Amino acid sequence: MPDLPHDGLGRRIAYYRGVVRPKMTQQRLAEVACVSLGTVRKIERGERGVTDATLEAIAGALGVDPGRLRADRGPVQSAVQKALPALSAAIAAYDVPDDGPVRALPELRTAVFEAERWRLAAQYTRIVRHVPELLAELARGYHRAGMDERCELARLLVSAYRSADSVAFKFGARDLSARLVELMRWAVPEAEDPLLTASVAYVRTETFFAAHAYASGLRALEQALDAAPAPGEPLEIAMKGTLHMRAAVIAGRAGDVPAARSHLAHARLLADQISEGVYYGTAFGPDSVRIHEVSVAVSLGAEHVGLQVVRSGLPSLPVAGDPAHRATERRSAGGRRRDREGGPGRCRRGSPSSHRDREHGPDGRVREGQATGPRRRGPVRSLRCAQRGHDVSGLRSADRGLCGGGAVRRRRFFQWTEQSGLT
Structure with missing residues (x-):
C-alpha cells in the first residue's frame, strides 16, 4: 500500500503525543503502536510517509481518529461513506439475522x-469498520439467547446501536440515524433498565x-423525566x-424561556450532587451544565450571560485515559449531538451566532471533527460575534483572560475546549 502524503502529519502526531497526560514518549508510542522507534522518529x-495501517496503529495508540492526523480529510469521509451500506444491511436484518458464530457474553461485552x-473519542473510522459485524453478531445472540442472557444482550444492542448512530448522524445519513434510534427504542424494553x-x-x-420539532421534543423529554426513577x-x-440539560437546550430552541x-x-441542582463523569454513555456533572448554560443563554438572546459563564473559570482538566477524560474528549459523550442539532442564528443576517452555528452544535460544543486548528477559539469568537456592532471590549478582555498568558495557558484553554466538547 502506498505511503500517505506526510505534509504536516508528523507534526500532528508529535502534537497529540505531547498533549496526552501523562506525556507519551516516542518510545512509548512505538511500543503501543507496534512499530519501530526509528519509524516514529x-x-x-x-x-518518510505513512501507510494506512501504520497511521491507524499510531492513531489508536494516541486515542484519536486517524482523520485527525491527516492533512486531507477526504479519504476518511470516503471510507466512512463507503461503509455506511454495510451498516444499513446489518440493521435491516435485525429480526432475521444471518446464521453465524456468536462469541461468549464476556467477549461481546468487551467489544461493545x-x-x-x-464513540466517546470520535474514532468514526474504527466504528464503521467493526460495528456492522458486531451488530449482526449481537442480533444473532439476542434471538438465540435464553431469558437469563437476553436482558444483557438487549443492553449491549442499545449501546452498539448508539455507537453506530454516532457515525450515521455525523456523516449526514439522517434516515439511517433515525432508524438506529428506533432500534434502540425497540431493544430497550427487553433490557428492563429504566435508566x-x-x-x-x-x-x-x-x-x-433535526426536524426542528422543538416543542414535540420538549414534550417527549418531559414525559421521559416523569417516567425516570427518582434521583437517589x-x-x-x-x-x-x-434529561434536564437536554430539555433546557430544546426549550431554548423553542423559545420557551x-x-x-x-x-x-x-x-x-442535580449536578452539584455528583462529580463530572460518564453515566450510561453520556457525560454529566458541573462542567457539562456550565457548557449548557452558554448554549441556552445564546439561544435565548442573553449572550452576556453566556459570557459570564465563560469568564467564571475553566473546568479542571482530567488525566488522559481515565473515564472522565474520555467523557470530555467528546461530549456526546455529553450527549452526543452537539454538532447535530442546528444553530440558533446567522451572524451574516444580523443574528447573534453565525460563527457558532457553522462550527458549534446547539449546546455550545464544536461540531465533531473540528477539534484541531484555529476553530478551537470558536466559543469566544461566537460570543464576540454575538456582540458585533456593539461593545466588544469586554469580550476581547475575556478572550485575553482565557487565552492570554503565554503558550502554556493557551494550550490549556484549547485542551479544555476540546475535552469539554466545545471543539
Whole structure:
C-alpha cells in the first residue's frame, strides 16, 4: 500500500503525543503502536510517509481518529461513506439475522465497551469498520439467547446501536440515524433498565432537533423525566440531570424561556450532587451544565450571560485515559449531538451566532471533527460575534483572560475546549 502524503502529519502526531497526560514518549508510542522507534522518529521529522495501517496503529495508540492526523480529510469521509451500506444491511436484518458464530457474553461485552470508547473519542473510522459485524453478531445472540442472557444482550444492542448512530448522524445519513434510534427504542424494553430507557430518550431528541420539532421534543423529554426513577443514587441523579440539560437546550430552541430556565435550574441542582463523569454513555456533572448554560443563554438572546459563564473559570482538566477524560474528549459523550442539532442564528443576517452555528452544535460544543486548528477559539469568537456592532471590549478582555498568558495557558484553554466538547 502506498505511503500517505506526510505534509504536516508528523507534526500532528508529535502534537497529540505531547498533549496526552501523562506525556507519551516516542518510545512509548512505538511500543503501543507496534512499530519501530526509528519509524516514529522519521515520521515525526517528516522524513518518510505513512501507510494506512501504520497511521491507524499510531492513531489508536494516541486515542484519536486517524482523520485527525491527516492533512486531507477526504479519504476518511470516503471510507466512512463507503461503509455506511454495510451498516444499513446489518440493521435491516435485525429480526432475521444471518446464521453465524456468536462469541461468549464476556467477549461481546468487551467489544461493545470498546465501540463505546471509540464513540466517546470520535474514532468514526474504527466504528464503521467493526460495528456492522458486531451488530449482526449481537442480533444473532439476542434471538438465540435464553431469558437469563437476553436482558444483557438487549443492553449491549442499545449501546452498539448508539455507537453506530454516532457515525450515521455525523456523516449526514439522517434516515439511517433515525432508524438506529428506533432500534434502540425497540431493544430497550427487553433490557428492563429504566435508566437505560432514559438514556435512549436523551438520544432520541436528536431526531426532533433535526426536524426542528422543538416543542414535540420538549414534550417527549418531559414525559421521559416523569417516567425516570427518582434521583437517589448517583446514576439516577445523573440520568435525571442529563434529561434536564437536554430539555433546557430544546426549550431554548423553542423559545420557551420559563421551561429553559426551569430545566437548567434542575440540572444545576442535580449536578452539584455528583462529580463530572460518564453515566450510561453520556457525560454529566458541573462542567457539562456550565457548557449548557452558554448554549441556552445564546439561544435565548442573553449572550452576556453566556459570557459570564465563560469568564467564571475553566473546568479542571482530567488525566488522559481515565473515564472522565474520555467523557470530555467528546461530549456526546455529553450527549452526543452537539454538532447535530442546528444553530440558533446567522451572524451574516444580523443574528447573534453565525460563527457558532457553522462550527458549534446547539449546546455550545464544536461540531465533531473540528477539534484541531484555529476553530478551537470558536466559543469566544461566537460570543464576540454575538456582540458585533456593539461593545466588544469586554469580550476581547475575556478572550485575553482565557487565552492570554503565554503558550502554556493557551494550550490549556484549547485542551479544555476540546475535552469539554466545545471543539
